[in-house]
Amino acid sequence: MLILVAAVAVVLLVAGFEMFLVLGVPALAIKEIFYGRLPDVLIIQRIVGGVDHSTLLAIPFFILAAELMGDGQIAARLMGFVRTLFGGMRGGFGYSAIGGAMAFGSVSGSAPATVAAMGGMVYPEMRKAGFSEKFSLGLIVSSAETALLIPPSITFIVYGWMTGTSVSSLFIGGISVGVVLALTFAVLVAIEARRSGVKGDIGITWRDRCTALKRAIGALGMPVIILGGIYSGFFTPTEAAAVSVIYAIVVEALFYRTLTLAKLVTITERAAISTSIIFILLGVGSVLAYFITLAQVPVAITGLLHEIDAGPVTFLIVVNIVFLIAGMFIDPNSALLILIPPLFPAAQALGIDPVHLGMIVTLNISLGMITPPFGLDIFVASSTLGKPVTTIISGVWPFIIANLVALVIVTYVPAISLFLPHLLMQ
Secondary structure: OOHHHHHHHHHHOOOOOOHHHHHHHHHHHHHHHHHHOOHHHHHHHHHHHHHHHHHHHHHHHHHHHHHHHHHHHHHHHHHHHHHHHHHHOEEEEEHEEEEEEHHHHHOOOHHHHHHHHHHHHHHHHHHOOOOOOOHHHHHHHHHHHHHHHHOOOOHHHHHHHHOOOOOOHHHHHHHHHHHHHHHHHEEEHHHHHHHOOOOOOOOHHHHHHHHHHHHHHHHHHHHHHHHHHHHOOOOHHHHHHHHHHHHHHHHHHOOOOOOOOOOOOOOOHHHHHHHHHHHHHHHHHHHHHHHHHOOOOHHHHHHHHOOOOOOOEEEEEEHHHHHHHHHHHOOOHHHHHHHHHHHHHHHHHHOOOOHHHHHHHHHHHHHHOOOOOOHHHHHHHHHHHHHHHHHHHHHHHHHHHHHHHHHHHHOOOOOHHHHHHHHHHH
């Protein structure tokens, strides 16, 4: 059955079908071929049940908040403040690109949104500073990956819903993993800055930093409220998402005065479309996950691991390879919906911590989004910046290597993923 599912899905994917069909057609094929006696209404029940979960309410709220901030002044002012922190260092604009992506990721949870929102601001500045075109493009695309790791991450929300893992633990664990990834990119910036003779912005003073902080104080309140509210126990991640929307509207409309009623309607429409796409995938994916579980595919995988005496090390190598390849061809949510149902029970049987597995999976997916030939963020950057895909790909390779280094470290040093969640539970 697993071979049938994979074969049908690959054929549909290569043929260019939409992802909901890539997920849904194999599920329907399994139902008709192997479980024809089951009533058709079961499909509807599984689709509705797949999205009928309070945790998933966080997704539309965070998407709307990201749209509000990207269209307004919050993203630009966050970037301006980060630039004053690192701009005076050698290669400072490179560090600013990384820090800016992390800052925007802390209020958006989406890598493509980060590329779209930050790329236009960062690229001209990096070129002026002396970074090459290829390196600038590679850094912009790659640093956006941190948005999937720095909370609030939509990928973490979906993973937590699918596995029953605490979203709060995933959020806080993602902070340390995101920092590790950012540090590997920072090493490349330092090497490139020295090699190319890139200098810092000597004109930045402490007065400039204070001014930038004052201008960004409203924007900086967003991550403080989201993370502070969650980890103080004042509200849940879902409630934090709703608060983030209200906060973004208030700041953009009343303080920065960039949000009008007409713009709010347009932004809400865009967010509704993005939300609909994700929820259709979640509903259809839950049908596929149901039949995979019904066919006892997870049990078969666990049995195979026992037969070949595979331990956690071998299993995690397989997970890394499978998710890396999947991330190259499909979006993060689709990769989770296809692969987590058969692999998660096997991971539990081997004693792998769910939070640690979530970090590994998300880091793999984020790497797949910048890996040729079909890394999603590469095409987003090409569309946003008007640069050829081939040029962006040529600049991404050093960052792929750095990402693999970070992946190995996070995979085989579980403490990086688990230290903060365990500290939170004490």
